[in-house]
Amino acid sequence: MxxxxxxxxxxxxxxxxxxxxxxxxxxxxxxxxxxxxxxxxxxxxxxxxxxxxxxxxxxxxxxxxxxxxxxxxxxxxxxxxxxxxxxxxxxxxxxxxxxxxxxxxxxxxxxxxxSKSAQAPAARGPQRTAKNAGDVFNMLDGLTPATPRSSGPSAAKRKFEKAGYETPLAERTSKLAVGSSPVGPGPGFRTPGAVASIPFHSRPDPGKVMEVYNPSIEIPQLPLPDYPGYQSRVQFAALINPHKFQYKPMYQKLTMGSQVLDDRIEEYAAAIQDEHNIPNDLFCNPCSKLPEEVVVVGRIATDVMDSQKRSNEASLLLEASRGGGNGGRVRLDLSALKGYAFYPGMSVAFKAINPTGDKLIVKSVLDPPTYYGAGSKPEEMEEELRKLAAGNFNVFIAAGPYTTDDNLDFEGLTELVDKIVATEPDVVFLSGPFIDTEHPKVKLGDFPVDMNNFSGYVLEDLFKEKITSQLNRITKSMVLLVPSTRDAVSKHVSFPQDRFQRKLLGLQANVQLLTNPCMIALNEIQFGISSADILFHLNMQEVKATGKGIETNTFHRLASYVISSSHFYPLFPAPEASQVGYTTPIDLQWMRLCDFPRNIKPDVLILPSKLPGTVKVVNGVVTINPGFMSTTRASGTYAFMTIEPPTKILEEENVVPPPDPDFTLKHRIYNRARVEIRRI
Incomplete structure (x- = not known):
């Protein structure tokens, strides 16, 4: 005191x-x-x-x-x-x-x-001695002989012969991770993710329904009576060209990347002009002096350099295109707005003035262009009705990680497959990561390898042992696999991302391999899915002030950014590892592959996220975040969806005389679908 x-x-x-x-x-x-x-x-x-x-x-x-x-x-x-x-x-x-x-x-x-990145080479002090002169700190895991160090081809041959093709033992890798090296972390250090996890058999409220959308729609008794299997009920069609995703990663040209960003601004300006009927002479360079109110178009940028700090109102800039403003940037003054919500990379159109040329005073924000939902011809809807004669169209949706950080048992995935085998849904969406590069045991190589079935690919063998073995139990459902940039078995390390390799992973014929992101049609229903956690990334980068016209529900607001931009990943740049815990490698020159095909909104948009699982209708799109199957220390959630056949739509739209050949019926999945977020 x-x-x-x-x-x-x-x-x-x-x-x-x-x-x-x-x-x-x-x-x-x-x-x-x-x-x-x-x-x-x-x-x-x-x-x-x-x-x-x-x-x-x-x-x-x-x-x-x-x-x-x-x-x-x-x-x-x-x-x-x-x-x-x-x-x-x-x-x-x-x-x-x-x-x-x-x-x-x-x-x-x-x-x-x-400290490691800033550490300069220093003079070596006296060498410590050890019992094994060939491996001073046992860092080579006993692969060197306990004899004085030798050189030459014969010594290399002896080391090679002595070293077996085996994964380092768990206790040895753990010892290395916890600081056996004198320059490593001290004895009190805990490996990231080494938090005591809740055992799967002790998980709270298994099977509990966390949220329901459209509870008035009844869930049919599953499996459906006389269910014939997905082959006669599901017609699969890719709405994107998967071969374009086979580009060469890590070969990005700056000129091509800048051109993609510039084109997005120009295309947005053209869409805004068509949406609001704005004459050409009202569009001006936002960086020039503008004493009168005009329309300016550009991309939101930020000048926050420290990755540990979030963007704020004072850090926001508007970047013009090269054609509309020589690529210049000008600071934004948002004090005249009653409410706003922006994020870096967002294409925007303002009514604004710039009296001095140094600061753009924003008076109002123009609404983004309207994109239309998918539709089908009446005869296609009737074919859909015939296919679903046995009952509703049923879908399971889950996203990785599929196991907690303290084990590679994949108990949650096993439980989910048990439910799928018992209920026999039509389709199962599974998005990565499956073998997560951020998992502590994967990082350390702390898992056994079956040398009797060793193919030469350690992580692929782990996938086949833990994932493929479970997927092969599913025979009456179509399984759709979406990779993640955190998947250790993916040959494609950047986003947008190519598909998994079927032969290398031993996947059977009922498994469809999708790109990341992807837009597909199952019968007449269009699904969009991406495993990149765009919702969490937007939430970390968003700058907003609540007010008139600003959506207060966070999930609704974040999902609307994706839909209104007609793009699966509108954020630029992607957050750094220090902000979200991992890196999202964006290949900018190929980001056009993330556009919605023909700017048409999907009926169902699946955006797995670290944020709590939920489902909402956003701009007419049923948007689902199933949550993760496992968090770092506990089991998570998945989604179940059942969709009624289009009986009511065909009855309501029975037009006489017959409509013109281009007439289409909207799918209205938001009226026909029930979605539940469930604990595993």
Whole structure:
């Protein structure tokens, strides 16, 4: 307890000599009672977190001082922690203590990465000795002989002969990961993801329905009576050309990438002109002096350089196309808007003025172009009705990861396949990652390899053992596999991404391999799907101010960005690994492959995300986030959808005399589908 009296401070209850007390009392480094600062921290934390118990508030204030951050950034870190845990977490002392431990682990990882990248070559000190001179710190896992180091071809041959074709043992890899090296992390270090997971058999509320869309539609008894299998009920058609995805990755030209970005602005300007009937003379260069209100078109950019900080209103810029403004950028003034929502890479059209040429004062935002939904001819709808004579069209939807970070047992996937085999749906959507490159055991190679069935490809053999073996149990359903850029077995490392290799993974004929992203038609119903977590990435980069005309539901707002842009990944640039925990490698010159075909909205849009699973109708599109099958430490969710045959549509649209040959009927899946988000 510190007692202050004029210029002297005496430490009450401190043991020691008077000289020690005098030194402490006059030290400039002595911590003092910063009452105004404490109150200021308390107010900022209460503004972000709400009123909290005193012990929780003290812990949060300590984190502000330790990491030298403000309350807003701490609140963002708390949101990321809640998303990572995959569950609703209360702000109590127990959870805040776990949050502090997690933040400390992440901070240690970042510091080690920075120190390694900034470390300069230093003079070597005296060499430590070890029992095995051939492998000083046992880093080669016993692959070298316990003899003095030798050189030459014979020595290399002996090492090669001694080393077996085997995966390093789990205890050895774990030892390396936890700091057996003298320059590695200390004994208190925990491997990322090494959080105690909830055992699958102890998971909370298995089978619980978390959310229902269109509960008035009844779920048919599954399997359907006399179900013949998917072959006679499902007609598959790809609406994109999958061969275009076989491009050469990591061969990106800057000129081609910049041209793609420029074309998107020009195409958006043309669409805005058609949508709002704007004459050419009203379009102006946003970077020039504009004393009168005109229309400007460009792409939202940001000048925030630190990847640890989020974009804000003051950091937003408008980048013009080369034809409409020489590719210049101008800062935005949004004070005249009652509400707004933007993200980097967003194509926008403003009514604005620029009196000085330095700042664009935005007066209003023009609505984006309207894109139409898919339709089919009456005879095609009648064919759909005949195919579904046995009952509703049933779909399962799930997204990886499929196992928690402490094991590679894939218990959630096994449980899901059990349900699929028992209910026999028509179609199953499964999106990656399957063998996740971010999984701790995959990173370390901490899994056994069956040498009796070794094909020469370790990770592909793991896929066949854990994934293919389960998929082969599904015989009466069509299985659609969508890869992820985090899939260790994918030959294509960038987004947009090519399909899996069927032969290498041993997949059977009822498995259809899709690109990432992809638009397909199952009978007359059009599905769009992408495994890139665009919803979470947009949520991290979005800059918004609630007000008139701004959607308050986060999922609805984020999904509308994708649909209104007619693009599966409208964000640019993609977030860095320090923001979302992994890298999304975007091949910019091929991003045209992410456009919706013919700018037609799909009937169903599947966007798996780290955000909680949900389903909503957005701009007439049934948009589904099934959630992840597994979080880092617990089981997750999946989606089930049942779609009624188009009986009512054909009855309502029975036109006499017959319509013209180009007449189409809207599918109206939002009226015919019931969707449930379920816990596995």
């Amino acid at each position: 510190w007692v202050c009296c004029k210029k002297k401070r005496v430490c009450a209850g401190r043991q020691g000599s008077f000289l020690d007390s005098f030194k402490l009392a006059n030290s400039t480094k002595l911590p003092t009672l910063r009452t105004p600062s404490t109150y200021r921290h308390h107010e900022h934390l209460a503004e972000k977190f709400g009123e909290l118990p005193d012990e929780v508030m003290v812990e949060l204030q300590n984190m502000l001082r330790i990491y030298n951050i403000d309350a807003e950034e701490l609140f963002f870190k708390w949101e990321e922690y809640c998303l990572k845990m995959g569950e609703d977490i209360k702000l109590n002392l127990k959870n805040i203590t776990a949050f502090k431990d997690d933040a400390r682990d992440q901070f240690e990882i970042e510091m080690r990465v920075k």
